[in-house]
Every structure is written in C-alpha cells, then in structure tokens.
Amino acid sequence: LPVDGIMGPETRSAIRDFQRRERLLVDGIVGPETKRALIVARRSHQAVGPEPPEPPQSVEEEQFLRSWWSALTDCQIEDRTHLTPKSKRIRQRDPSTVYALVLHQMAFSRGNDPARYNNVTAHYAILPDGKILQLHPISAYLYASNGFNARSVAVEFAGNFPSTRGRCWKAETYGCYQLTQAQIEAGRCLVRHLIREIGLTHILAHRQSSGTRENDPGPDIWYQVGQWAIDHYGLKDGGPGFKIDSGKPIPEEWRTWGRGASQPEFMVEPLRAETAPQFEEEIDPETPEHVEWLQHSLNHMLGLRLPEDGVLGPATRSALRRFQSQRGLDANGVLNLRTEQSLMAAGATPHRHPARG
Ligand SMILES: [Zn+2]
The missing domain is CATH 3.40.80.10 (Peptidoglycan recognition protein-like)
Known part of the structure; x- marks a missing residue:
C-alpha cells in the first residue's frame, strides 16, 4: 500500500481483508478489536525470526494516525x-x-x-x-x-x-x-x-x-x-x-x-398513536421550587428551621442526609426520586413536578 496517510479505498479494503481473516466485524474501520488483532498479528509475525528491536513509531506512521483520527473527529x-x-x-x-x-x-x-x-x-x-x-x-x-x-x-x-x-x-x-x-x-x-x-x-x-x-x-x-x-x-x-x-x-x-x-x-402501516403516553414530562430533580418543597418538608419532619429559599446549600444537604440515613436510604444528600417517595411516605405533601422546558 502507498504510505501516504490517506484512508483510501485500497487501505480500507486491506483492513476489510484483515478483518475477514481474523473473523472480526468487517467494516473497514480500525476500532479497538481490530487494533488489538493487528498488534497480536504483528507480534506473532515478528516471533518467526530472531526478535528484531521494537522499531520506534515512524514519523510518517504517527502523522498518518494523527491526521486520520483528526479527520474522523472533526465534525461541524x-x-x-x-x-x-x-x-x-x-x-x-x-x-x-x-x-x-x-x-x-x-x-x-x-x-x-x-x-x-x-x-x-x-x-x-x-x-x-x-x-x-x-x-x-x-x-x-x-x-x-x-x-x-x-x-x-x-x-x-x-x-x-x-x-x-x-x-x-x-x-x-x-x-x-x-x-x-x-x-x-x-x-x-x-x-x-x-x-x-x-x-x-x-x-x-x-x-x-x-x-x-x-x-x-x-x-x-x-x-x-x-x-x-x-x-x-x-x-x-x-x-x-x-x-x-x-x-x-x-x-x-x-x-x-x-x-x-x-x-x-x-x-409499512399508517401511523397510530399510543393510547397511553410512554413518558410524561421529565423530572427536574433540584429546581428551586422543588428544593423549597424539600426544605418545607424537612422543617416539618425533623423540627428544623431551614430557610425555605429554594437553595440547596450545605445546611439543607446535611438535613437531607440525616433524613436519608434515618430512612435507610443512601445518604448522598441528593434529592432523587427514591428520597422524594420516602419523604412523602413520611407525611410530606406531594410535590407537583414543574414541566420541562
Ligand atoms: Zn431524555
């Protein structure tokens, strides 16, 4: 093959031949599997004769790999x-x-x-x-x-x-x-x-x-x-x-x-709508409204006086962790769905999720 740094049809077809021989997915792309197989193949090739010193990666090879990769990753x-x-x-x-x-x-x-x-x-x-x-x-x-x-x-x-x-x-x-x-x-x-x-x-x-x-x-x-x-x-x-x-x-x-x-x-068929929606609006777990609700609930449940300002600061997080560990939840200070369900099970009024933008 011409060592010209161009991923042309010949090089691709050579990669495909190699992939076919190695029983890999034949797509002409040097992914991790193909790369691994190339390294193994090169090693076993070398093992036939007296072991030559590992040649340093040539400048051309390096340039080729670099330009090939940058072309692949250069999206608009x-x-x-x-x-x-x-x-x-x-x-x-x-x-x-x-x-x-x-x-x-x-x-x-x-x-x-x-x-x-x-x-x-x-x-x-x-x-x-x-x-x-x-x-x-x-x-x-x-x-x-x-x-x-x-x-x-x-x-x-x-x-x-x-x-x-x-x-x-x-x-x-x-x-x-x-x-x-x-x-x-x-x-x-x-x-x-x-x-x-x-x-x-x-x-x-x-x-x-x-x-x-x-x-x-x-x-x-x-x-x-x-x-x-x-x-x-x-x-x-x-x-x-x-x-x-x-x-x-x-x-x-x-x-x-x-x-x-x-x-x-x-x-092949005309479109039909689902009778039941497959998903509703997404939950934004830590919106200010949601945090305010959390603070209000924690104040009631733990007898605290957190400011109900919708900001998930250190005091609110630490109260949240306390509640989570009391309830046997992962005490990560994150207001996730499980914690919310647990808050409601403990008597908090349900929170209506705001719609997503
Ligand atoms: Zn999504």
Missing part, C-alpha cells in the same frame, strides 16, 4: 452557546470529571432551523439534516438526564421516534419520524469528537436514569449510535441490567435492533 459543530438561556446552566463543573454521553430523543422536531432549538435542555442537539448544535458548554451542569447529570453530556436528536413496536408517543400531535442517515453520521462523529475532547468512556440511554422515559432514546438511536460506539470504540453502557434510581435497563432488543429482520411496523 455550530456553537450556539451565546444564544441559549444561561438560566439552564445550574452550575459550573470541571469538564475533566465528565466521562459519559447520554442519548436522548426530543419527542418532537422543529425542522432544520437551529434558532428553533435554543430552549432544548442539552449540551448538543442533532437536527434532521445532520447539523450538530452546541447549545451549552460541557462545563455547564444541566437538568437533562436525571441522576446522570453530574458526569455526563446530554445529546438530543430532533424527532419523535418509535418504540420497538413502531409506535410514537402522541403521534397525532408530534408526528412520527425516522432517524435520518445524516443524524446517524453526526451522532457517530460527535462520539469520536468527545472521545478526543474529554476522553469519553461511557454511553448511556436516558431511559436508564428516568422511570418516565422508557423510549428515550428508542431502539434506532440506541442501536445506530450507542451500540455502535460500544462495538467500535469499546465504550461502556453499564452492562446488562444497569440502571439508576427509577430508570430501566437497556432492552436486549435495542442492542441487536439493526441486525435482525425485525423492522418497525410504522414503515
């Missing part, structure tokens, strides 16, 4: 962080503590005009034409993914996407969409970009942290972007059965969705 991202509401940025966080990407579907689409997505609570949005918008900086903590918020970036795909049964939530109002090829490619590019930028190691589904968003992001986004990232880059999703709080694990069907013959019926 439209920076809109100066146009989106700062009020959504709950607090600053250290970007180096962020290691996960949470996949979401918006459950609506407003087409391809970026200006119509300013109010979406996510770090990135991917529009039907494949445009990637950066809505908030990675350093912003957002109420986007429930219990995953602290360590993750949220990525929302525009569209109302079907479940494994081919049904879309409130299709008569929000329509029923098919994930576009451009969205798939943009999602994959964003994964690579975040591996490079923040050392991404995990990819998760919003469903895993939210009991009310079962079909978030749904089988298509999960299979095409989430499962793809696991298969190609060795990212982790917590494994079978992994979920937090009231969330649900990733269904086995999602993991193999694009491989089998099963196709969603919405492609």
